[in-house]
Amino acid sequence: MRTSHIAFLSAFIPALLAPALGAAMLFTTSQARADGSDRTLLATFCASANIKGSTCTRAKSYPGGGGRACDVKLTKERYVGRFLAAGNALLAVNYESECEPHATDFGGVALFEQNGTATRFIRFLPGAQGHDCIVVPKDEQQDVLVCTVGHMGQGIVESAVARMEFSKKSGKRIEIAPDFLLRAEDAVSAYGSNVVMCNEGPKYFGLANLAAGPRRNTVTVDVDYADDATIRTACGEGFPKPKELYHDLLPGEAFVPPGSEKTKRFTIDLVTGKAAPTE
Incomplete structure (x- = not known):
């Protein structure tokens, strides 16, 4: 997968299990704080005259703006958690911007720090957005943000x-980088069919x-894939x-046409990075 073309932070979405009751409490709290007023968030980096609904028409200090009036439109994808071992909760909000190209999927993440009722803008992270994320407790002090990320280029969907x-x-700047746990590639729009290598193991086509997950530090995801039996059929008859x-x-x-793949629920261990069909 071409990581330079992946929308890094597929989404920032809240909360989960610690035990079950703790999970429910964390999810409710995260959602409540993450759904903060768009105008309140925008006012941290935008003059009031430039705020139009959920959009700032001229964001202050937009990276790489080159003096242009870069717009920032906040989306509903916003997730909060203690993503650093020390410090306050962080709120990550996906945004769209006409200043961003296809390579960054036309947007990024606006990152904020939350301390009680106060919200402080930290920085813009172009290309760091993702979608359908969850926040899971890593331990008693820290959360982990897990997302599905993806990009389409020339008809091939990478996820x-x-x-x-x-x-x-240095300088107290916060960075976000993806650690890929499970990758998939769907080539139907480009080739008319998915393609597998006959001398390689299972191939993943889609994630949803x-x-x-069933245990702490695990997540689950639906996977469309070709297993060993599917590949043997494709490469045989x-x-x-x-x-x-x-x-x-x-x-x-060999070709594995649409409808010939299998779909199973997989469990991913966030500690080991291993993924396997859920039993």
């Missing part, structure tokens, strides 16, 4: 489940419905070919 790593750099194909097979490749 992944990623643990978003928050870290403090990220949720809390083969599947019926789709009516339209746009890819000439290379040596060792």
Whole structure:
């Protein structure tokens, strides 16, 4: 997967299990604080005259703006948790901006610090947005943000489940980087069919419905994939070919047309990074 083209922070979404009651309490609290007023959030980096609904038409100090009037439109994807071992809760809000190109999926993350009722703007992180995230307790002091991230280029949809790593750099700057746990690639729009290598193991095509796992430090996700049996069929007698194909097979490749893949719920261990079908 081309990480330079991945929308890093697929989404910042709240909360989960610690035991079950603790999970429910964390989710409720996270949602309540994360759903803060758009105008209150925008006012931390935008003059009041430039606030129009959920949009700032001229964000202050937008990175790489080059003197342009860069707009920032806050979305409803916003997630809060203690993502650093020390310090206050952090609120990550996805935004859209006409100053961002396709490579950053036309937006990023506006990062805030929450201390009681006060909210302080920290910085913009272009390209750091993701979608359908969950916040899970790492331990008693720290949370982990896990997201599905993805990007489409030339008809190929790349997706992944990623643990978003928050870290403090020199000058107290906070950075976010994805640690990819499970990756998938769907080539149907580009080739008319997914393609597998006959001498390689299972291949993942799509990911959906990220949720809390059955144990602490685990998450689950639905995976569309070709297992060993599917690959043996594709590379042996083969599947019926789709009516339209746009890819000439290379040596060792085989088609797995839409509908021939399998779908299972997988559990991902956030400590080991291992993923396996949920029993």
